[in-house]
Amino acid sequence: MNEALVRLGIDSWKPYVAALVLPPMPFLVxxxxxxxxxxxxxxxxxGLVASGVALVWLSASAAVAGPVSHWLLPRPPALTEARIAELRAEARGNPPPAIVVLGGGIEGPAAEYGARTLNWRSLERLRYGLYLAQKTHAPVLFTGGVGWADTGGTSEASAAAKIAAEEFGRPLRWLEDRARDTRENARYSVEMLRAAGVRHVLLVTHGYHMPRALRAFNEAAAGTMRIEPAPMGLARRSQKAGVRWLPTNSGYGDMRDTVxxxxxxxAGA
Incomplete structure (x- = not known):
C-alpha cells in the first residue's frame, strides 16, 4: 500500500488514511x-451497536491492549549491562558503532520554551540514545524531518539537537532532517552512516515500533551494516486489575500504536 501511494503521488494522504482505519473510527462506523x-x-x-460499543471499550482498556501489543509485536530484549560493556569496548575501534535514534514526532510551538519541542515519544527515545552514548561513548545520529501530518517548518532532528546540547550537554554527531516516515528514516540514515564508514548501528526506538524499524533499516543497509536493536519503553504499566479493564488514555494509545x-x-511503510 505504501508503494502504491508513492507511485500515485498521494503519499501525503497517509495521515488521513491512518486516521480512518485506526481505532476508534472503524468501531464508530x-x-x-x-x-x-x-x-x-x-x-x-x-447487535451492531452493541458490538461497536464493546469494541470501543475493549480497545481502550490496558487489559486488552497490552497483551495484544506484546503478542502481535514481539519486542527484542533490552541491552544488558554486559552487552553495553562490550559495546563500550567496540566504540574504541575505528569506525565505532553508531547509535541511531528514530524521531517519534514534534509538538507545535511551546510558549514555555519559545520554540517547537519534541513530543514525549521522541524525548524518551532521545533520552535513551544519549544514555547509551554516555555508557558506550558511541556517537549519536537523530533522524526525523517534518512528518506527513505536520505543517511546521522545524524538523524533529533540529529540535533534538537543541535539546541534546542544551539540556543534556551531549551534542549529536549527525542530524538527518529529511525523513517523513520510518522507511525514509532508514534510507537517509544509512546513506549518511555509510558515507562515514559506519558498519554497526544500534537502533533506538520504542519496543512496539522495533519490528517495523528493524525491517526498514535491514532493507536499507542491504547487508552492508549490522543493525542491532536497542529497544526502550519496555516497562509494563503498574495498574490494579480492575482499572486495567476500564477505558483509559494509556490503553487507547497502546491499541492505536499496535494497529x-x-x-x-x-503496507510496507
Whole structure:
C-alpha cells in the first residue's frame, strides 16, 4: 500500500488514511451502521451497536491492549549491562558503532520554551540514545524531518539537537532532517552512516515500533551494516486489575500504536 501511494503521488494522504482505519473510527462506523439498521432490522441493528460499543471499550482498556501489543509485536530484549560493556569496548575501534535514534514526532510551538519541542515519544527515545552514548561513548545520529501530518517548518532532528546540547550537554554527531516516515528514516540514515564508514548501528526506538524499524533499516543497509536493536519503553504499566479493564488514555494509545504498526508492516511503510 505504501508503494502504491508513492507511485500515485498521494503519499501525503497517509495521515488521513491512518486516521480512518485506526481505532476508534472503524468501531464508530459500526455503531452508525447499526443505528441505521435499527428501524429496518432491529435485532441486527442492536447487535451492531452493541458490538461497536464493546469494541470501543475493549480497545481502550490496558487489559486488552497490552497483551495484544506484546503478542502481535514481539519486542527484542533490552541491552544488558554486559552487552553495553562490550559495546563500550567496540566504540574504541575505528569506525565505532553508531547509535541511531528514530524521531517519534514534534509538538507545535511551546510558549514555555519559545520554540517547537519534541513530543514525549521522541524525548524518551532521545533520552535513551544519549544514555547509551554516555555508557558506550558511541556517537549519536537523530533522524526525523517534518512528518506527513505536520505543517511546521522545524524538523524533529533540529529540535533534538537543541535539546541534546542544551539540556543534556551531549551534542549529536549527525542530524538527518529529511525523513517523513520510518522507511525514509532508514534510507537517509544509512546513506549518511555509510558515507562515514559506519558498519554497526544500534537502533533506538520504542519496543512496539522495533519490528517495523528493524525491517526498514535491514532493507536499507542491504547487508552492508549490522543493525542491532536497542529497544526502550519496555516497562509494563503498574495498574490494579480492575482499572486495567476500564477505558483509559494509556490503553487507547497502546491499541492505536499496535494497529498502526501492524498496518505499517502490512503496507510496507
Amino acid at each position: 459500526l455503531i452508525v451502521v447499526g443505528a441505521w439498521f435499527l428501524a429496518r432490522r432491529r435485532r441486527l441493528g442492536w 498502526h504498526e501492524l498496518l505499517g508492516l502490512l
